[in-house]
Amino acid sequence: MALITKNFDNAEALTQSFAKELIAILSDGIAKRGRASLVVSGGRTPLALFKKLSEADVQWDQVDITLADERWVDESHDASNTALVKENLIQNKAKAAHFIPLKTDDADANDGLNEVQSRLANIVQPFDALILGMGEDGHTASLFPCSEQIEEGLNMSSGMICVAVTPKTAPHQRISLTLPALLNSRNIFLHLTGESKKAVLTEALDGATEVQKPVTAVINRAPVTLMWAP
Numbered sequence: 001m002a003l004i005t006k007n008f009d010n011a012e013a014l015t016q017s018f019a020k021e022l023i024a025i026l027s028d029g030i031a032k033r034g035r036a037s038l039v040v041s042g043g044r045t046p047l048a049l050f051k052k053l054s055e056a057d058v059q060w061d062q063v064d065i066t067l068a069d070e071r072w073v074d075e076s077h078d079a080s081n082t083a084l085v086k087e088n089l090i091q092n093k094a095k096a097a098h099f100i101p102l103k104t105d106d107a108d109a110n111d112g113l114n115e116v117q118s119r120l121a122n123i124v125q126p127f128d129a130l131i132l133g134m135g136e137d138g139h140t141a142s143l144f145p146c147s148e149q150i151e152e153g154l155n156m157s158s159g160m161i162c163v164a165v166t167p168k169t170a171p172h173q174r175i176s177l178t179l180p181a182l183l184n185s186r187n188i189f190l191h192l193t194g195e196s197k198k199a200v201l202t203e204a205l206d207g208a209t210e211v212q213k214p215v216t217a218v219i220n221r222a223p224v225t226l227m228w229a230p
């Protein structure tokens with residue numbers, strides 16, 4: 001297990017430092033490989049970070065941005081991660097970035113998997129940076145412990161980049177990057193705020209199985225930097 005913990009006094013300090021680190025990673029990726037890729041999560045935690053990043057001096061036209069997971073809803077829906085990213089990250093200077101959505105027009109996420117996998121094949125990989133969140137049930141991306149698809153999502157040899165997931169404890173069908181696809185990243189961050197999320201993580205790392213607390217499946221296999229503030 002390789003969890004590197006960076007604790008901050010407050011969310012603002014976390015945002016400042018995290019943005020700086022991501023800017024350095026993306027700039028380095030562009031310098032070395034011509035393009036860089038950033039995989040972000042939805043949810044509420046990354047909003048301030050998205051805003052900060054959007055104002056940064058990065059050669060955004062050389063950056064591909066996609067999501068670790070998406071709710072299978074139209075972009076006009078409140079729950080759309082695509083809308084969240086477009087409204088908060090693909091703004092200001094970052095407007096020049098190339099965004100690759102995980103949602104297709106198919107009614108069922110299973111029917112969109114092939115199209116999404118070919119979209120993702122056009123992004124520089126390994127991804128330069130992956131930002132994961134975590135839910136109170138230990139899910140990360142949309143690898144939900146309550147879903148029937150959890151073992152499929154955690155399968156390291158499925159050959160699949162994406163999985164369609166129907167959580168039992170959260171609304172909307174989802175599409176998620178699978179565990180091997182998430183791990184195909186040069187830098188993996190777990191972005192958490194609040195004492196309760198830290199407690200969930202501590203408990204998860206204290207003997208839960210990967211199916212019970214999917215976030216541990218990432219931490220068990222790759223160096224993960226925890227960015228935490230109260």
Ligand SMILES: O=C(O)[C@H](O)[C@@H](O)[C@H](O)[C@H](O)COP(=O)(O)O
Pocket residue numbers: 041042043044045046068069070071081132133134135139140141142
């Ligand atoms: O689209 C999503 O729901 C996610 O990508 C998900 O994995 C999220 O990161 C966690 O549920 C934490 O969400 P909050 O930041 O809102 O607590």
